[in-house]
Amino acid sequence: MRGLVEAVLPARMGTPFRWLVGLSWVGNLGDGIALAAGPLLVAGQTQDPFLVALGALLQRLPWLVFGLQAGVLADRVDRRRLLVGVDLARAGFLVVLASALLTGDVGIAVVLAALFVLGVAEVFADTTSGTLLPMAVRRADLGIGNARLMTGTLVMNEMVGPAVGAVLFVAGTAWPFVTEAVLLALSALLVSRMRLPVRERPAERSHVRRDVVEGLRWTWGNPAVRTLTLTIVSFNVTYGAAWSVLVLYADQRLALGAVGFGLLSTAMAVGGLLGTASYDWLERHAGLATLMRIGLVLETLTHLALAVTTTAWVAMVVMVVFGAHAFVWSTTSRTVRMRAVPLGLQGRVGSVYFMGLFGGILLGQLVGGLVARSWGITAPFWFGFAGSAVILALIWRQLTHIAHAGDEPAGATSATGAVAAS
CATH class of the missing domain: 1.20.1250.20 (MFS general substrate transporter like domains)
Structure with a gap:
């Protein structure tokens, strides 16, 4: 077992890298669950093809609207603390959404708005997490580091997550979002354990x-x-x-x-x-x-x-x-x-x-x-x-x-x- 861990997460790359891989895999599992649960939630509210397509669009639109601002924020502040804050905020929002789904007081407008808000938060989270690897490993190890992170994206986000999300949705409409909230809270905990180099930033903000x-x-x-x-x-x-x-x-x-x-x-x-x-x-x-x-x-x-x-x-x-x-x-x-x-x-x-x-x-x-x-x-x-x-x-x-x-x-x-x- 120790040999497998060493092969996947070499000790030379340091403990921060292992925490980074852990939070990436956990976060991607949550995002994969949302990939299935989001469209299923929209389809459960309406059969209008335009509104179903709009739900998918609203999950990607935030990248075009807030992508540049997310990059600025990631370069201005402590990236680790920013990611912890965004993940906890997403978890809290998902708990509220799940509670609303349990009461049954949710319409298509609320669902579409929720998908957009979660999409905005994901932009800031993904932009920030994408800056952590160069801070955690040497330049020579960036290729291996990215390969391990991409493995998490593939396995958790695209293979396991959507299947889990669909099963949870069948069990209960709120369950996928409760599960994602728990995973995001765990991701925030893993981020908080990372110890990264301190970046000197300008005293005056432009x-x-x-x-x-x-x-x-x-x-x-x-x-x-x-x-x-x-x-x-x-x-x-x-x-x-x-x-x-x-x-x-x-x-x-x-x-x-x-x-x-x-x-x-x-x-x-x-x-x-x-x-x-x-x-x-x-x-x-x-x-x-x-x-x-x-x-x-x-x-x-x-x-x-x-x-x-x-x-x-x-x-x-x-x-x-x-x-x-x-x-x-x-x-x-x-x-x-x-x-x-x-x-x-x-x-x-x-x-x-x-x-x-x-x-x-x-x-x-x-x-x-x-x-x-x-x-x-x-x-x-x-x-x-x-x-x-x-x-x-x-x-x-x-x-x-x-x-x-x-x-x-x-x-x-x-x-x-x-x-x-x-």
Whole structure:
């Protein structure tokens, strides 16, 4: 058992890293429960397709509205205390929501408002937690650290959490939210146990708008991070377009029912688990630029394969490969960004990156729906293939510079303060 713990959570990475992995896995389990419970709660209140879709939108919209402000706050204050406060506030709000559900005095308007409020809190929590890893481990261990965190996201958020959330919802409407509240309280406890370096911050606080502009300006002024951000935006447009009609594609193109559609997602999750499990080996035997290039080639070919195949088992294999790429790419891109960005700007630059990520998906979903309506169910996949191929050709040479961004020790300090040992 001790050997397994050492393999997953190496002692050299320190106790704070182990607390970080613990809180990440616990928090992702709670978020996974909400992924299932939120839509089920909306559907239990109304069968109006517009309101059901609005519920999903309200959970992602906060990233576009409050993402930059969350980054500013994460760079201004004690990140550990901020995360504890946000998690406890979310837990308290969920207790109130669960109590209202038990009394039965909840309508669709209250449910939609609750999803939006929880979405806002999640933006601040995720932005802040995303800045902790560079404070907890050495630069050389960021790749392994991100792989362990991504494993938690995959297993807890995407595989275990939604299933648990659905079962709890069947047992009682309030149970998923009570369970999530308990998990968030536990996450806050784990955060409070972390001991991190103290960041020196300016005595005088600047205006929020100035801090936002500084984050945007730094992102645009750094060639590697700028290219990385534009890459995630553009590739998520093509991804969002194709995946927006995946449920219809599974039914009309592959002749799969609801269970078959679920198996496509399961295949992707299996691939993701294989990818994150092998990341340590991949990082030792291949450069980051090579991993990024191979991954983006695989993503481009994924769109092509799904556009031409009509065979379900072929699509399943493609989804396994794509899932492996998706989580290896996420781990690599997070590692590259964390190495390149000064510690005092991690929150703001990270929030710009995530706004681009979610914005690209939302735009892609809109494009995918319009393209499919005009040219058929496989058209979004052809759009994804052509768009990804063009983008990849444009950035191919730049990927070497992206992968080695931040190799210099310049990231150790920033305009907003240096790192001092506590």
